Amino acid sequence: EDQVTQSPEALRLQEGESSSLNCSYTVSGLRGLFWYRQDPGKGPEFLFTLYSAGEEKEKERLKATLTKKESFLHITAPKPEDSATYLCAVRSGGTYKYIFGTGTRLKVLA
């Protein structure tokens, strides 16, 4: 069964304290792994799409990496405005469904 697990559930960081969020997945034929940022009461905002192991993408303080079993979202020198819930999703081959994790709630303290 296709499955996505995100860890940790919640993370508190001091401003400037770098860390990583984990997304472990089990899927039949990966057709994409997606990261989103979601602020309270808003829809998820697209961050990155990764398609194959070894792929990396960066945007400002965020960097996403992908292996055959997991993806990491690295946050370098975070700022309070990076506080949000970060969602991970996968799409498996032969299906139109996207499987979402439950997210990591990130709080960055000034």
Added chain:
Amino acid sequence: DGGITQSPKYLFRKEGQNVTLSCEQNLNHDAMYWYRQDPGQGLRLIYYSQIVNDFQKGDIAEGYSVSREKKESFPLTVTSAQKNPTAFYLCASSPDSTDGNTIYFGEGSWLTVV
């Protein structure tokens, strides 16, 4: 601007009423989706549509109905048969082509039963 527009942002439903949530996209995407988000849970798929005039049930379709008469529109009706409709509803779309299949979301609609 290109994007997905959901309306209304907030909706209140009385017991026994059907209500409809609107979703319009101008991204020229073929596929559209409806998700439900409850606190502490991941997004759960209600319905999806790959092409006009065709749609499929997701994991929690009971008590909901949809239509796809136009490529850009995918309204969701929450019927009185849905026993626990209070939630945050998200509409999404994806190109679902060789150009990529990233799924994009609207801003969401809050539904509350009063």
